[in-house]
Amino acid sequence: MNVSHRLSGLTGGGSDGWDVFYKARAMKAAGTPVVELTIGEHDIRTSPAILDEMHRAARAGHTGYAAVPGIPDLRATVAARVQARTGVPTGPQNVVITPGGQSALFAAHMAALDPGERALYLDPYYATYPGTIRGAGGVAVSVPTQSEADFQPTRAALDAALGDAPARSLLINTPNNPTGVIYGAETLGIIADFTCANDMWLISDEVYDTQVWDGAHLSPRALPGMAERTLVVGSMSKSHAMTGSRVGWLVGPEDIIAHLINLSTHTTYGVPGFLQDAALWALRQGDAFEAEIAAPFRRRRDQTLVQINAQDIVRALPSGGAMYLMLDVRATGLSGEAFADALLDAHHIATMPGESFGASAAGHIRLALTVDDAALRSAVETLLQFAAHLASKAA
């Protein structure tokens, strides 16, 4: 029996650049200590206080089917938080709770696209983006960005990717995984103008919105005319170290949210009530709780930039947020994949090749700042010496 073409073609053929990651995991499984700077997951666990609240809610009986749109208090709290941070009037009717940010990303594309319609996304990209578009039946169209322009998208690149054929949506991510860059007013203005001019949905993945190192997070939904065409993906995963709890949401126009609730009835039937209670409790702890979760990544970014600025072989992309640093290692003469593979072999330090995230990040590696400060400092020191050694051989 054959699977649908949709599933057989969900991800591209050949190596997807994750060979280094799997090799590192295999080395660890075989007993070799590996410093893993690969996956975007905190080095802390979910707070016991959140887990105790989850248990309290479950033991109190919140174990039956929860309301599919999300429990009213959580929808209202997410809405109030979005409104406070963006200034856009937002009510519970603008929010649907989903089992994690990935589910929200998929649902957004299900709402924006009919089968065969084109959907744009920016390269480099989070690993699931093109497959998510294809899963929703869309044709995934990448928009390249340039390391030299700090991976900020340009109007020319957007127009070139669109070409003469219509597209229904553009997917962006700020703060950005994998690059760590944020989109400021200028870039978001370009994106807003482009989606308005072409009557497109903007799907804005803002799951790192509490990890912004300079200034405040800007949401494109707050720009003039954008609230009606923007679907914002949010999540408890990064902001509250709740990656495994799978609680996220979509924020958007009320009529679209109503359709998305109907979709949830048919794709997931909602999110466990006791998990929503735990998320609600966590959100009510306020900004200080979230700042504490984010602080290590800023501190590690700062210490790593000091190390990188002391040499001139490896260039760091300007990191404005999220838990990553993207490093340009082209001066070593190696691809990102070859560099990451050699670094793993020689020093048991695992990083993600830029190629894992699209052609635009070739010759780069991504560091996840997800080991303790001292281990990170030592690994970066080794990495830079390794790069210098390679560069001197290449020269």
Place this chain on the structure above:
Amino acid sequence: MNVSHRLSGLTGGGSDGWDVFYKARAMKAAGTPVVELTIGEHDIRTSPAILDEMHRAARAGHTGYAAVPGIPDLRATVAARVQARTGVPTGPQNVVITPGGQSALFAAHMAALDPGERALYLDPYYATYPGTIRGAGGVAVSVPTQSEADFQPTRAALDAALGDAPARSLLINTPNNPTGVIYGAETLGIIADFTCANDMWLISDEVYDTQVWDGAHLSPRALPGMAERTLVVGSMSKSHAMTGSRVGWLVGPEDIIAHLINLSTHTTYGVPGFLQDAALWALRQGDAFEAEIAAPFRRRRDQTLVQINAQDIVRALPSGGAMYLMLDVRATGLSGEAFADALLDAHHIATMPGESFGASAAGHIRLALTVDDAALRSAVETLLQFAAHLASKAA
């Protein structure tokens, strides 16, 4: 901005027969006591022992991203349970864990169907079935069954629904919601022959497989040649009173499961690890635990049939399993919807009109046996007197 046609057309227009349900909920919210025999949810909560195990796993640190296919022990335990109950060789590679049975239903249709392909389902049906097919881009084609034939599908009806156009899949549910009937060897043989003859997927929703009152549960996956074309939907919801935990699975051929894992990466990114640990613990409690969850529904079916067999206005469909009884109320002269509405108004007893579940169940009502035995006995007594009164007026 317009939503996709897929979402705008997900569910049919007009009343979907749930008006009585919403009216009952509104009455309750306004303070009127209502006996609710509507929703398929246990009158007990999830066992505190399961919840304590969930908390233990979470506090022990299982709060990060869990393996997207499901944790190995849970996949293996589900596989062993399926093999023990069906005799079909089943390993962890045949299992993907999903966030609930509804998610498994959706994923199965995503695997079976490309956009525009036809998918069959049996009427009467669980409320989400046609929308799930449409959400996966398919064309939902209903196959009528007859009350007089105990809602068992016939080959003639299957052939007529198929007509001259191909279809990719047939969705069945045994034990059946809403009818409570089970499909025996004869019906499953017809279904197997039909899907083989037309090279179709069989999607078999068996979430009530621990609630079988006469004999053992039969899974069509166990029939000759069927394992390669059958995707079985399972869940912790009904068997372990874990409706709100959203833990389910699909069982199927290894190559298809591999594709479904890839789909999960793009639609949900897996199921919380501590929920999987709790499900694993619950499954390891064995048959006695599940029998205890199921027992009240058998007991209530038996007591209700005694009441119904003492009169001849209302006919009960032969209930072989699940937590429902389907009653034929056509002798009252009313539609199922009118009867349920009048019963709610007159006696504050809420039932589901058969019409909620498709045209084949017109003139019927579904009772969910989800209130305590005494309350159920009293409600059924009132219901039967009400029906007799209506029938005498109609005569």
